[in-house]
Amino acid sequence: MSDVKIKNYMEDCVADMLDSVLKDINTCSCKKCKYDITAIALNSLPSKYVVTKRGHLYTKLEALQNQFDVDIIAAITKAAVIVSRNPRHGADELFN
Numbered sequence: 001m002s003d004v005k006i007k008n009y010m011e012d013c014v015a016d017m018l019d020s021v022l023k024d025i026n027t028c029s030c031k032k033c034k035y036d037i038t039a040i041a042l043n044s045l046p047s048k049y050v051v052t053k054r055g056h057l058y059t060k061l062e063a064l065q066n067q068f069d070v071d072i073i074a075a076i077t078k079a080a081v082i083v084s085r086n087p088r089h090g091a092d093e094l095f096n
């Protein structure tokens with residue numbers, strides 16, 4: 001069982017769409033702000049846990065992807081607004 005693990009599929013969905021959503025928004029896209037935006041977006045989205053096997057790429061859950069696309073874009077957009085109002089990229093002690 002050691003090669004099987006549980007992961008939150010929503011993490012991949014947000015990571016996949018982050019760049020294309022941020023590209024259309026006038027927001028900082030440094031690594032720290034991206035992490036903040038990802039965390040805030042994931043907190044506002046439902047978790048979708050899937051079972052994955054190491055070395056085995058699970059098929060993309062297309063139906064799930066389409067169903068949640070709109071929600072994910074909205075969550076990333078909201079998170080980007082929050083982060084750009086109060087960016088933490090100057091607060092290095094939080095990240096180093």
Ligand SMILES: [Zn+2]
Pocket residue numbers: 028029030031032033034087089
């Ligand atoms: Zn930044």
